Amino acid sequence: MSSYDIAEAIRERLPGTEELFVQYLSGYLVDDAAEDEDALAVARHMLSSVCLGRANADSVLDSLMTRLTDLLSDLLSARATRTGAGAGKQKLQRLDRVLDMRATGAGMSATIAFAEGVDLESINKGKASRVDVKKLEKQEAKLRAKIEKRARRDLYEGSKLLKEQKNKQSYEEMFMKVNPLQSAADARNKSKDIHLPSIDVSFGSNRILSGASLTLAHGRRYGLIGRNGVGKSTLLRHIAMRDVPIPPHITILFVEQEIIGDETTALDSVLKADVWRDHLLKEEVALNARLAALEREEGDAERAAEDAKDEVSERLAEVHARLAEMDAASGPARAAALLAGLGFSESDQARQTKSFSGGWRMRLALARALFVKPALLLLDEPSNHIDLNALAWLEDYLQTWPGTLLVVSHDRAFLDAVATDIVHQHSGRLDYYKGNFTQFYSTKSERERNLRREYEAQIEYRKHLQAFIDRWRYNANRAAQAQSKIKILEKLPELTPPEAEDTETFRFPETEKIAPPLLQLSEVTFGYDAAKTILNRVNFDVGLDSRIAIVGSNGAGKSTLIKLLTGDLTPLAGQVNRNGRLRVGYFAQHHVETLIPTMNPVQFLASKFPGRTEQEYRSHLGNFQISGMTGLQPIGTLSGGQKSRVAFAVLSMLRPHVLLLDEPTNHLDLEGLDALMIALKEWNGGVIVISHDERFITTVARELWVCADGTVSKFRGDVQAYKNLIVNNIKARP
Known part of the structure; x- marks a missing residue:
């Protein structure tokens, strides 16, 4: 029996069930059925919500639970054997003293909560009861709620993320929420370095980082590397949504998905990416129209309009100042240059975004991010979506990027050309290396060789001590020296072998020769x-x-x-x-x-x-x-x-x-x-x-x-x- 068998049973009887649910429940039953008497009850509670609205829901659920019980029969039998033995031992126990519930704490309270049918009053007759009945009732209530709590835990952490993805806010709403408008003067007076000494990052029940240090110096370009599935993209999303506490004055933009195609032209799509620029330009148009309308007011209305004109003019001056700070006037020229670098011709720039393929929409998403120029730019495998021509341009462009760059990439040449630092994500932590990928690889290899040599030297030293002890511990003349060596050996810290180097091998079968031309x-x-x-x-x-x-x-x-x-x-x-x-x-x-x-x-x-x-x-x-x-x-x-x-x-x-x-x-x-x-x-x-x-x-x-x-x-x-x-x-x- 395996989680695969259970998953297949669920898919067979409840087709269309969310795959995340199937994977979680099958893993939970295999892991917990042998230990938790409520495992099948928890499973039934979860599955009942999936069955809602289906034809013959009750009979389907009963059939599925029967099948799951059959599949888990070995695990359930093992649990019954253990609990039966435990019960037998419990009968032989004798309570010869009154237990102070306040002293034994939560652990004992939890134990008593399972003791259904015990008459506490008769046990303690003639004695001063020390049981806090209210606490006991609370504990029993917690037990009754156990199934509901289980049903709401890790499984739906992942479902929540999926719902957020489906019901996500528009780009504009998200941008304004994540990056509130602030003056350039305010931003200049604050450090744009990021140093978070201890962050935790999880996806559902899977812990990606634990107590890791996130350090990004302003103006540096970091390449984030690590094995497939280690959680690099998850880390970028957490940073982008400020789920890790990035200072609010640091603007962030994450290029992850292609843009949604519509009637907007490629050039306008890039211009609209800077939401605050677009917002202020629209406000400028509205304020100018309002001012023109107030200018036309006559008579008594004219005097009343003067105050309104002053207010509008004051706001218009603020808008102009903000637009000047962000160099809004040069926007179209900058956007066109970015698009040209990424391979968009003049005619392409005038095409509607819905007319482009997925790869070209990814290029548009990249151009939009470069146009905004956030203080912290996050890129996830940018080289996957562009050809060598555009990649050559992008490498050259990013080498003069004025802000902080954090990019996930497996392209070593790209990292060599762009990165000033490498961040290696592994084993729930982040390790930092100065230099590009080639320098990282050299430093890491040397560090691993040194660790291996040190480990092997420690092993030899311990073997030497143990050999001396084994030879002389029973010799009267050398016993004192042997005891001394024993104490030295006992005080040595626990030795952890260096992490094994990650290697993989692929193999294509040799082919037989055939005559040219092929x-x-x-x-x-x-x-x-x-x-x-x-x-x-x-x-x-x-x-x-x-x-x-x-x-x-x-x-x-x-x-x-x-x-x-x-x-x-x-x-x-x-x-x-x-x-x-x-x-x-x-x-x-x-x-x-x-x-x-x-x-x-x-x-x-x-x-x-x-x-x-x-x-x-x-x-x-x-x-x-x-x-x-x-x-x-x-x-x-x-x-x-x-x-x-x-x-x-x-x-x-x-x-x-x-x-x-x-x-x-x-x-x-x-x-x-x-x-x-x-x-x-x-x-x-x-x-x-x-x-x-x-x-x-x-x-x-x-x-x-x-x-x-x-x-x-x-x-x-x-x-x-x-x-x-x-x-x-x-x-x-x-």
Whole structure:
């Protein structure tokens, strides 16, 4: 019996139940059924609320509880055995003195609360009762409320967060609430450094940080790193909502989700992001209109209007001063420059936001944040949503960011270019390192080596002491020395081994050799109509030894090229030559959409490649670090990095000759990225990759091809040279 069996029983009888509820309840029953006599009662109470409004609710609930009781029979039997033995022992106990309830405290009160049917009055007859009856009644009331309390605890912590997400305030309301308007003079007089010596951060019942120190010096750029699932994004959300006590004069903006598309143009969307600027400009228009109306007043009304005019003029002067402080007049020019840097042409800037894809809306969200220029800017994986061209511009732009930056990223080259400090989140704490990622890695490695050496030296010292004690403790001449060594050994602090280094391994199965040509594009032209071609007369050759990275701006045709290679698209002209035995593994940029969220990884592999045992599927998933119970969790509950690992496991089951990878690094943490790079370097098949990750490209690829101006051509230089070219071209624009 496992939590998976219980979860399946709930899903089967109550389809459509919130997955968070199912996961919590199944885990609770497995953990608590053996210890808590109320576990099934608590479960029934929770499930009854889910059954409300369903047909045959009572019979469905009864059937489900019967099934849960059967599944938990072993745990319930074990509890009954223990409680029965405990009851037997209790009969042999003898109370030979009166207990002072005030002295025994809450622990004894809780024990007596369970003693139903005990006649306290007869027990204490002839003696002065020391039981506080009111306290006892309160304790009994607490017991009766136990089920309700259980039902309201951790499970609905997570549900509360989901409700807040669904019913969240508008961007404008949230911005004004989190960042109240203040004068520039007031803000200048206050420190924008953040130092919180002890913060706790939780998501539901999961403690993310405990007593951690949050220290962010104004003007520094911090890269926040850590394993998938450690809670980096949760920490950013808590900071953004001031759930940790960030000083109120420090403005905060968090770029997490793409903007909601509507009729607003891209340029206006960026301008409206600075809510107070937009609010004051609207107020300025209203005040000017009011002033013009008062100017037209005549006669008696004119005299009455004078006072109102003075009041309006005074407020208008305040508004003008505030707008001047925030340099409102330069807003359109600044917004246009930001959008241009992120790849929006002049015509794109005039398009409605609803016409853009999700990736471009994420760029808009990024442009809006950069336009606002908050004192503390929070970015969550900004490089996931932009191409190498925009990434090169963003790196260059952020290097002169005037405020404090806290960015979550797994892109080492991005962190090397942008970060002045690294924050390592792990084991419920935050560790700080000066310098960029390369310096962090060097410092951390040296620190770990020193800790390992110190630990090993301590082990040897203790072994030496113990050997002396074992040899001489029973020798009369050396007994005193042995006793001295024993005291030294006893006083030594408890020795904690250094944390094991996080490593992962991926493995692609070796592929058999097939004769060239494997895959060729000869003079291929493609467009969705003959009038407008995307790629024109492209020549491209793929072999088993190919290690090619394709770069270029979004919309230039990179993904189109990949789809021509996979055969998903047919060219308008030219020829595609493919070896008849060729197997191609395609990792799409939006691979998560191809996974079925209700299936677990084992079931998904079995649906794609039937005929093998469960152990074979689990063993194969283990090649990509999907092991243990993770292989039996619904895919919908896995993190982005875990879903990527499942997608790679599916690809490798094809035993491909060539891998076509479109942004494969987006969701992988640093350890997963290292594992993927090593696996691809060791693999004997061909690799074509579209990526914005400089280190990944440099490690995996031997050739760099640029997709631009309707064609694909080999670039004579490395990734850094290409990025420098992009930045220089952007800066050279008028």
